[in-house]
Amino acid sequence: MSTRKKQISAPYYSIGQLRLNHWNALKNECVELSHCRRGSANETSHKEKVQALLKNLKTVEQYFAVPGKLVVDKLAKSLARREHEALANSVARLTRQLVSDEYSENIFAPIDDDSEEAITEESGEQIVSKRKNYFEVLFLEDLSTSDEAALHLKVKSLHDPHEEFNYSVNVQHSFQDALIALFFNHNIQAVVIRYAPPYRSSNISPLIKPYIQNVLKIDLNSIPESDLGPRLGELIKQFRPELDTYYVTDTALTDLKDTTLQLFRRIYYRKEDLQELHLAIIRGIRERHQTPFFSALKEYSQKPTGIFHAMPISRGNSVFKSRWIKDFGDFYGRNMFLAETSSTTGGMDSLLQPTGPLKKAQEMAAKAYRAQKTYFVTNGTSTANKIVVQALVEPGDLVMIDRDCHKSHHYGLVLSGAYPVYLDSYPIEKYSMYGAVPLEQILSKLLQLKAAGRLDKVKMLLLTNCTFDGLVYNVQRVMERVLAIKPDMVFLWDEAWFAFASFTYTYKQRTGMFSAEKLCRKYQGPAYRRQYQEHIKALKQGEEPKLPNPDKVRIRVYATQSTHKTLSSFRQGSMIHIWDQDFRKKSESTFLEAYMTHTSTSPNYQMLASLDVGRRQAQFEGYEMVEKSVELAMVLRAKVIDNPQLSKYFDVLTLKDFIPDQYRESGLAEYYDSATGWNRMEEAWEQDEFMLDPTKITLFIGRTGVDGDTFKNKYLMDQYNIQINKTSRNTVLFMTNIGTTRGSVAYLTKVLLKISKQLDDEYNSLNKRESEIARLRIKSMTEDLPPLPDFSRFNASFLAVPGVPGGNLRAAYFLSYNEENCEYIPIRSCMEAIQNGRELVASSFVIPYPPGFPVLVPGQVVSEEIIRFMLALDVKEIHGYRADLGLRIFRESVLNRQKTATAMGGMAMSKKKK
Numbered sequence: 001m002s003t004r005k006k007q008i009s010a011p012y013y014s015i016g017q018l019r020l021n022h023w024n025a026l027k028n029e030c031v032e033l034s035h036c037r038r039g040s041a042n043e044t045s046h047k048e049k050v051q052a053l054l055k056n057l058k059t060v061e062q063y064f065a066v067p068g069k070l071v072v073d074k075l076a077k078s079l080a081r082r083e084h085e086a087l088a089n090s091v092a093r094l095t096r097q098l099v100s101d102e103y104s105e106n107i108f109a110p111i112d113d114d115s116e117e118a119i120t121e122e123s124g125e126q127i128v129s130k131r132k133n134y135f136e137v138l139f140l141e142d143l144s145t146s147d148e149a150a151l152h153l154k155v156k157s158l159h160d161p162h163e164e165f166n167y168s169v170n171v172q173h174s175f176q177d178a179l180i181a182l183f184f185n186h187n188i189q190a191v192v193i194r195y196a197p198p199y200r201s202s203n204i205s206p207l208i209k210p211y212i213q214n215v216l217k218i219d220l221n222s223i224p225e226s227d228l229g230p231r232l233g234e235l236i237k238q239f240r241p242e243l244d245t246y247y248v249t250d251t252a253l254t255d256l257k258d259t260t261l262q263l264f265r266r267i268y269y270r271k272e273d274l275q276e277l278h279l280a281i282i283r284g285i286r287e288r289h290q291t292p293f294f295s296a297l298k299e300y301s302q303k304p305t306g307i308f309h310a311m312p313i314s315r316g317n318s319v320f321k322s323r324w325i326k327d328f329g330d331f332y333g334r335n336m337f338l339a340e341t342s343s344t345t346g347g348m349d350s351l352l353q354p355t356g357p358l359k360k361a362q363e364m365a366a367k368a369y370r371a372q373k374t375y376f377v378t379n380g381t382s383t384a385n386k387i388v389v390q391a392l393v394e395p396g397d398l399v400m401i402d403r404d405c406h407k408s409h410h411y412g413l414v415l416s417g418a419y420p421v422y423l424d425s426y427p428i429e430k431y432s433m434y435g436a437v438p439l440e441q442i443l444s445k446l447l448q449l450k451a452a453g454r455l456d457k458v459k460m461l462l463l464t465n466c467t468f469d470g471l472v473y474n475v476q477r478v479m480e481r482v483l484a485i486k487p488d489m490v491f492l493w494d495e496a497w498f499a500f501a502s503f504t505y506t507y508k509q510r511t512g513m514f515s516a517e518k519l520c521r522k523y524q525g526p527a528y529r530r531q532y533q534e535h536i537k538a539l540k541q542g543e544e545p546k547l548p549n550p551d552k553v554r555i556r557v558y559a560t561q562s563t564h565k566t567l568s569s570f571r572q573g574s575m576i577h578i579w580d581q582d583f584r585k586k587s588e589s590t591f592l593e594a595y596m597t598h599t600s601t602s603p604n605y606q607m608l609a610s611l612d613v614g615r616r617q618a619q620f621e622g623y624e625m626v627e628k629s630v631e632l633a634m635v636l637r638a639k640v641i642d643n644p645q646l647s648k649y650f651d652v653l654t655l656k657d658f659i660p661d662q663y664r665e666s667g668l669a670e671y672y673d674s675a676t677g678w679n680r681m682e683e684a685w686e687q688d689e690f691m692l693d694p695t696k697i698t699l700f701i702g703r704t705g706v707d708g709d710t711f712k713n714k715y716l717m718d719q720y721n722i723q724i725n726k727t728s729r730n731t732v733l734f735m736t737n738i739g740t741t742r743g744s745v746a747y748l749t750k751v752l753l754k755i756s757k758q759l760d761d762e763y764n765s766l767n768k769r770e771s772e773i774a775r776l777r778i779k780s781m782t783e784d785l786p787p788l789p790d791f792s793r794f795n796a797s798f799l800a801v802p803g804v805p806g807g808n809l810r811a812a813y814f815l816s817y818n819e820e821n822c823e824y825i826p827i828r829s830c831m832e833a834i835q836n837g838r839e840l841v842a843s844s845f846v847i848p849y850p851p852g853f854p855v856l857v858p859g860q861v862v863s864e865e866i867i868r869f870m871l872a873l874d875v876k877e878i879h880g881y882r883a884d885l886g887l888r889i890f891r892e893s894v895l896n897r898q899k900t901a902t903a904m905g906g907m908a909m910s911k912k913k914k
Helices: 015-034 041-061 068-080 084-100 124-129 145-158 175-184 225-239 258-263 274-289 292-301 314-320 326-332 334-338 357-368 380-392 407-416 439-451 475-485 499-503 512-523 526-538 583-598 605-642 682-687 708-720 742-764 768-782 809-815 827-835 864-872 892-913
Strands: 133-140 165-172 188-194 244-249 266-269 373-377 398-402 419-423 458-464 471-473 490-494 556-561 574-580 677-679 690-692 696-700 731-735 799-801 804-807 822-825 847-849 877-879 887-890
Touching: 015 041, 015 084, 015 175, 015 605, 041 068, 068 084, 133 175, 133 274, 145 165, 145 274, 165 175, 165 188, 165 274, 175 188, 175 225, 188 225, 188 274, 225 244, 225 258, 244 258, 244 274, 266 274, 274 605, 292 357, 292 605, 314 326, 314 334, 326 334, 357 373, 357 605, 373 380, 380 407, 380 458, 380 490, 380 556, 380 574, 380 583, 398 407, 398 439, 407 419, 407 809, 419 439, 439 458, 439 475, 439 804, 458 475, 475 490, 475 512, 499 605, 512 556, 512 574, 574 583, 605 696, 605 742, 708 731, 708 742, 809 892, 822 827, 827 864, 887 892
Parallel strands: 133 165, 133 188, 188 244, 244 266, 398 419, 398 458, 458 490, 490 556
Antiparallel strands: 373 574, 419 804, 471 690, 556 574, 696 731, 799 804, 822 887, 847 877
């Protein structure tokens, strides 16, 4: 009998979608109402609909400063006075301002004022306000209506017209309301908790319940009201840590707990002037707004400079004076060249040994991503991966690694000389792709190595989180179970496609840095020690513990990130984030050596500046932009699912398509269902072994009869200039990101409709024989799919230890440098050779691109499954394979010599140990 809970569903994906749809519906109803004859049945009907919409909107707007609940009340009064035309005009303007964010640029103009002067007046204060960055400050206190109005007036009087920031006060009266506002309202940038707020909200309606599951599951009834303020401070650090928090209290200084003092940016007392709090809020925003390196680069670019160094392009002198390449300068603009320099002094800094603005920029990035240390990388995450691998492992170490990780990790193992222990992801054969590595397989391999006496050589677990197709690990669960066996394991999470996840709570739970901080705090507490002791007592004889030993466990976590893939940065802008308790003691020197090895002495300053600015944007707008990018991905899903013309040829792959049942404990099967609407996914993101990143939308196109590569090139690119990242034999992958707009989603939907109708025309025009060929083609794309191959094994010549996982990748790689050691065999002759008893061994990496992971590595035995897979590949770019020559393999005589050398080396090692 299933124990899975019933999924909670809602008619809208997010509160933002519900809010805008209600305002749009209100706008339309008000227009209809303004056209109705007074006293008619139509007037009564539309008035009732407007009243219902206003009631719902007040439920939502109470969590926003603008328009806010007071504006909704004014609209309701206008309706009661039967001012239908004025009401329609006000609602139309409000809706336009909300959709375009106009209100945030002109906040001194009342959003509910009907006068044109309120919008167009050229007063000095308003001209300044239009250039300000707008935010909201959440005040938590159970104020009376008059006190709340007084607070608004007092704060407004404190605003400096010349200040570059401007904010509105957002008052919430209970603990729950404050948390709901933090989840709903992305404009909140600071929180002021005043005195002892009550816990429960009296405003929660069924309308918003599906969207506040994270709030409703928090039960603090047992906590005294006087402790709720500090507890909210803790939760803010968990849910939205980028926010500045302030505490106003009457508690005596001697009675304030150390934890409370550390939680808040500042603590104030009731009698202290509100102006001091206002100045602290502005200062906190200003500090986060800083971009140390970008600001230094801007300042440097405006200095009159004499260049007697490298780089003729610096200052644009070699470009703008040219008769032949001036168009290059005109295209990029002068600032690009004014900022082009190799200087590390005069206000600038060195990436290899930063002491100034670059050092400060990296420290601010570390804080934003919850890391202990962050390093900027200007030649992509491929290089970041090699830096970390080379820094942490050495020849002879064992690295547990998912076989279908990015090729850079494999090359990193070659450079370091570590032995890979390959882990296989579960196959998704119906769609010609791989999933992720089950925890059970990781633990099984680890215990196998322990039984063989090789656990001390296991150094690192390296996994891709999230995968190209969007599979995300339960990071905390993986680390906890692995650390129970190997308490000093180093984790490298390749988060190339997951940089955005750090800026919204649902997704950040599965990031390396968030999980490292959480586990470190957990293992150091007395509650965990008691839990561990009880766990050990309950174990049966011979049973492996599932919890790490608090006296032995060390949290050592690294995450590499392609910032440029999902956040604002120039191409190749990447970061390495570190949470390592032993970094100073064990790894700092080797990390810096590896960083020096791979980092250019002439890094691109524009790229570094973009990483700095991208961090600022992520801290201020990340929560809003990530949520909107997810929302647009969900909208695209619904558009395809609900449209009969689109669903005729296309299917949006769901969680159940990607993730087998046993890895979905919550039972969540899809994000959207036409019958029930949107399924809430918070519980699944907390519990399930794997989850699907919603910004990755995989479209199954098997019923089109067109393979993925052809669909991408012939239909999407050639006809409509739509770029996508990845295809498989019968799927195409679309992605949304913080740069995706509603217009681009609408355009893609329109294009898919055009393609589906084009396919209708093509299939309707086929004769009988052509129809049969098309049917067979569709059958081959939907039913006759080749099985995906697992990693076969290393040839005996390249085993680290006979009979134990781990292969000498480096030896095989460099053995192939001598061309005489290798030969080529046509791909279609491989099967016959294998069936005749010959063991073919790859001498190079064979990497189809995309997705960019190897199906063969040097030293690996070529299996029949791999050959069938290669014959069925539809991508044109396969690194390490030449169709004109065939597959490059080792000669049999070379393998025999290598096998003898390996055996002799093993004997020598054994004697040395004795």
